[in-house]
Amino acid sequence: PAEVAELAFNVSSLHGGLLPLDILARLYHLTSSRVATAADASSLSPAQTAKLWAFFLAAQRLSSRTTLASLRLAPEAAAMEAFFGNKDRVSLSRLELSSDSPAEDLVVQFRSALPAALPGELSEENFRVAGTPYVVDFAFEGLNSLLVIC
16 A cells, blocks of 8 residues: 555656546545555555545545546545544644755745744744645745745
């Protein structure tokens, strides 16, 4: 199941989440057949579960109504819904920010420039985006904005 999670996440990422129906249906079938069994589902690490969750969210949020309806009618749809309906499993899953040196340097520079650039604006670092596996560098509540520094 780990390889399938990686495959689904990487192919979805390459397509910007907007997968053609045939590829989406095949990946959905592969991933859901793996999470249908408790043994396969429990062998996924939190990072792999987060990647699978990102694929699932992309399939749900970026597909047309027709595509989404056909995915929901698939025999394996219940397994995916049950897998991501487990709040304990998904609460531990997150896609961590990379800790490479150039990005870290930019975060430090941004943090120091923030008070002058946005006076009085409250921000939160390493913010976990609710309902997703994503973590962002900065969240600005007043601006209703998220920022990832790459």
